[in-house]
Amino acid sequence: MTTKTITVTPAVGTWVVRAGGAVLGESSRALELVEGDLPPVIYFPREDIGMAFLDATDHRTTCPLKGEASYFSIMSKSRTYENAAWSYEAPKDAVAGIKGHLAFYVQDGVAVEQV
Numbered sequence: 001m002t003t004k005t006i007t008v009t010p011a012v013g014t015w016v017v018r019a020g021g022a023v024l025g026e027s028s029r030a031l032e033l034v035e036g037d038l039p040p041v042i043y044f045p046r047e048d049i050g051m052a053f054l055d056a057t058d059h060r061t062t063c064p065l066k067g068e069a070s071y072f073s074i075m076s077k078s079r080t081y082e083n084a085a086w087s088y089e090a091p092k093d094a095v096a097g098i099k100g101h102l103a104f105y106v107q108d109g110v111a112v113e114q115v
Helices: 093-098
Strands: 006-010 015-019 022-027 031-035 041-045 054-063 067-075 080-088 101-104 110-114
Touching: 006 093, 015 041, 022 041, 031 093, 054 080, 093 101
Parallel strands: none
Antiparallel strands: 006 031, 015 022, 015 110, 031 041, 041 101, 054 067, 067 080, 080 101
16 A cells, blocks of 8 residues: 655646636745646635635545645636635645645636736
């Protein structure tokens, strides 16, 4: 059995998240989380995101390495992206740095890009 490792480091440069063509947030203080051989995930500080575009949902998932994730839907002018953002409100110690941060599912209409 292989053990997955998780690293959380400052993301290089400035990152932006867009949904339905609108910018939800931009940050030069984002974090990059790498879990095993999965693609990196960018976590944005909550204060750098337009939280008015997000609506908390009842959806929850649990990761044995990170803890319980809470989800948000993104409301854009053209549509709602269900459970498209998540946050660990009380992450495990190994990833404590992502507390107060949000990550986004990249999908049709939702983009996370370095600018």
